[in-house]
Amino acid sequence: MSPLPPLLSRWFAAKGWELQPHQQTMLASADRPSTLLIAPTGGGKTLAGFLPSLCELGENPPAGLHTLYISPLKALTADIRRNLRRPIEGAGLAIRVEDRTSDTAATARKRQRVDPPHILLTTPESLALLLSYEDSSKIFAGLQRVIVDEIHALAESKRGDQLSLLLTRLQSLAPSLRRVGLSATVEDPPALARFLGCNTQILNADPGPDPDISMLETPQAPPWAGAGGRYAIPEILNLIKAHRTTLIFHNTRAQAELFFHALWLSNIDTLPIGIHHGSLSREQRERVEAAMVAGELRAVVCTGSLDLGIDWGDVDLVVQVGAPKNVKRLVQRIGRANHRYNTPSKAFIVPANRFEVIECKAALDAVKAHNLDGEPRGAGPLDVLCQHILIHACAGAFDAVALYEQVITAGPYRHLLWDDFLKALDFVANGGYALRAYDRWQRLKQTNGLWHLRDPRSAALIRQNLGTIVDTEMLKVRFRSRGQALGEIEESFASSLTPGDTFLFAGQIVRYEGLNEMTVEVSRSTATDPKVAVYGGSKFSTSTLLADRILQILQQASWPDLPQHTADWLRLQAEVSRLPNRDTLLLESFPHDGREHLCIYGFAGRNAQQTLGLLVTKQMENQGLNPLGFVATDYATLIWGLSPVTDHAPLFAAKTLREGLENWLQSNALMKRTFRAVALVAGLTERSNQGRRKTGRQATFSSDILYDTLRRYDPEHLLLQVTRDEAMRGLIDFSRIEEMLTRVQGRIELRRLPRVTPLAAPLFLEPGKIPIQGQAREKLADSAAEALMKAAGLE
Known part of the structure; x- marks a missing residue:
């Protein structure tokens, strides 16, 4: 007997559909307080999440909001609305479904607060805004169910930390609320269940058949460096022609x-x-999406904007160009092909360069072993908690103890100490010790034991600045002499430049002259060794799981599963030097082109390897080894200079590296950039005021002054602590350096070789070389001057 009500049951029968086992289990578990459904892409998990709501609402649904659906993408809410219409309209159900995102018209958003639909589709940011209104208790009083789609994608960021807090707020407004999490790629189900809420039941659907995935074979070997994969375009075009x-x-x-x-x-x-x-x-984007749904496109070149569960028409092939860096990301993307239950997804992976052949093989092995990667997120950050306190204050007065008890029911904040909560509350109330004298940061006050906004009018400004996504500011690039526009670069990259630096942009090398208002002014340059502009998100780090698998491949006696050109390359490296392994840190030292080089095979990921380059070159400078620069990839750091390294011990002592990091962080621009993001999330600074969005320069100027002020007068300020934690586990990724040093336990092997080794050679072709400004530059200048005078006969 069908568990569905008659109208839905008849509609399913007319379609010839039957409920899948996990969909039936979701209906049977409808009354559980919290459920996490893990089902493969195309397995109908979204419908499984909504079926209990459709059944409960029935043919004559009562007025009011019954179900809240939350997704990480606005496009996903629009897609879900289209898909829900089919069973609702097909079965003749009188259920209203609407979405609410930043794209929703203001009139519709206003109406939804007075007359909410039965099912509302939204994002974490829009939910935060809704919960900040004084009438939020009325809007959500009758809420029965919340569905969090693609929950794994949210749980990995501050958006997820904020959502976990918002769920606790919803639970306080609607005590009978039931939570549902939906995901296809989960490496640690218990951890994700804790994120969703306590006492979460985990339901695992039949995973279906393994994907049909392989590395694309091309007659041309991948290049030694680069990330474009354009060498494989003829073969990829053939694949496009052979698929729908x-x-x-x-x-x-x-x-x-x-x-x-x-x-x-x-x-x-x-x-x-x-x-x-x-x-x-x-x-x-909408034009492309509409063309996809209509089957009018044979292929779409895309990025993470299509990672998540949008149902894209008749996709029957996925091609991943470049190593995915993360197995979960690859599995998620593979699932876009043959978006049907019990139908294997078909995919090819295309290594962009020679080393990525090995990384792609490691990723394929991990997929076949159902081995997903994931880095632990750690405790919920306090800047997000500060914003949550502001959201509460906008909605009305609150009791601190009650709010604390509510907050610690959120998974990421379950271990939050009362003292840390009070620090966050103190910051929100008056800015903390160094800022409490300024009226601007006097935002909360306490009356009769309850905290509330000091000035209710400030709620409008707070709402304008909600959210945990910090936009990347772009700056125009123009020639100083002619004012000709070349395009845009990221503000964060521009902030790393000093006058005289060169970088590659718009197909030519230019020299940075200075910043004029919001424009980067440049001139033409004849330099041959430029810096390279780095775009947002362009430097994913290889996960620890993939790094370990790569090292396992390198330690094989032979490589029959690798292309012959790659196997020959690795074999030559083993003959000339040796291949890296997990238990010993391999260093290679060799001369090349009039310079001495040191190669560090840490396999710690790009961010950590770059940090290692900064720290080791600093130690080399202190020891008079005259480093000139370095370049980093996911697997190695190559340093060049004037003197050979003969004793590695002083360079790699964990205590020395950490002390060097602490000193470097104190004056580094990275800390100011990180502080700026933290200050925006915590509400110390503003993105917009009265509808006018601040420019990146305005926001940077304001946050830089605050950063310097707090460092001088309140070095233990809450936001400085958050900034340091963010920097350490973000762009610096020092924890992976410490993990590497712990793993090798002092087993560091330095090999002195007569020439460049096969494994080090591709590093010379890598962009993004970072020069070191130190004594070596002065020595080179002196040598050049001496040679010039000699050539002129003036010895």
């Missing part, structure tokens, strides 16, 4: 743009091909 619809994933927007351009130039058959990524306008 192909998604071609890239890790960055810049790579997607470059690949799309090259693909289009090679598309002599004029196949309809589109591009989709987050920097495109909403109208452009």
Whole structure:
């Protein structure tokens, strides 16, 4: 007997559909307080999440909000609304479904507060705004169910930390609220269940068949360096012709743009091909999405904007260009193909360079072993908690003890200490010790034991600045002499430049002259060794799981599963030096082109390897070894200078490295950039005021002054502590350096070799070389002057 009500049951029968076992289990578990459903892409998990709501609402649903659906993407809410219409309209149910995102018209948002639909589809940011209103208790009083889709994607960021706090607020307004989490890729189900809420039941659907995934074979070997994968375009075009619809994933927007351009130039058959990524306008994205749904495109070049569960028409192939860096990301993308239950997804992975052949093989092995990666998130950050306190204050007066008890029911904050909560409350109330004398940060006051806004009018400004996503500011690039515009670069990259630095942009090398208002002024340069502009998200670090698998591959006696060119490369490295392993840190020292080089094979990920380069070159400078610069990849750091390294011990002492890091952090621009993001989330600074959004320069100027002030007068300020924690586990990733040093337990082998080794050679082709300004530069200048005088006969 069907558990569905008659109208829905008849509609399913007319479609010839039957409930899948996990959908039936979800209906049977409808009354449980919290459920996490893990089901494969195409397995109908979203419908499984909504079926209890459709059944409870029935043919004559009562007025008021019954179900809240939360997704990480605005596009996903629109897609879900379209998909829900089918059973609701097909079965003749009188259920209203609406979405509420930043794209929703203001009139509709206003009406929804007075007359909410039965099912509301939204994002964490829009939910935070709704909960900040004084009438939020009325809006959510009758809420029965909340569905969090793609919960794994939210749980990995501050958006997830904020959502966990918002769920506790919803639970306080609607005590009978039941929570549902939906995900296809989960490496640690118990951890994700704790994130969703206490006493969460985990339901695992049949995972279905393994994906049909392999590395794309090409007659041309991948290049030694680079990340574009454009060498494989002829083979990828053949794949597009042989399939109905192909998604071609890239890790960055810049790579997607470059690949799309090259693909289009090679598309002599004029196949309809589109591009989709987050920097495109909403109208452009929607046009591509509509064309996909209508089956009008043969391929779409895309990025993470299509990672998550949008149902894309008739996609039957996924191509991942470049190593995915993360197994979960690869599995999620593979699932976009053959978006049907019990139908294997078909995918090819295309290494962008020679080393990525090994990384792609490691990723394929992990997928086949159902081995997903994931880094632990740690405790919920306090800047997000500060914003949550502000949200509460906007909605009305609150009791501190009651709010604390509510907050610690959120998974990421379950171990939050009362003293840390009071620090956050004190900051929100008056800015903390160094700022309490300024009226601007006097935001809360306590009356009769309850905390509330000092000035109710400030609620409007607080609402304008809610959210944990900190936008990347872009700056125009122009030639100083002619004012000709070249394009845009990230403000964070511009902040790392000093006058005289060179970088590659718009196909040419330019020299940074200075910043004029919001414009980066440059001149032409004849330099041959430039810096390279780095776009947001373009430097994913390889996960620890993949790094370990790569090291396992390197330690094999032979490599029959690798292409012959890669196996020969590794074999030559073993003959000339040796291959890295997990238990010993391999260092290679060799001369090349008049410079001495040190290669560090740490396999700690790009961010950690870059930090290692900064710290080791600083120690080399202190010891008079005259480093000139370095470059880092996910697996190694290459340093060059004037003197050979003969004793590695002073360079790699854990205590020395940590002390060097502490000193470097004190004056580094990275800390100011990190502080700026923390200050925006915590509400210390503003993104916009009265509808006018601040420029990046205005926000940076304001936060830099605050950072310097707090460092001088209140070095233990809450936001400085948060900033340090963020920097350490973010762009610096020092924990992976410490993990590497702990793993090798002092087993560091330095090999002195007569020339460049096979494994080190590709590093010379890597962009992003970082120069070291020190004594070596002065020595080179003196040598050049001496040679010039000698050539002129003036010895």
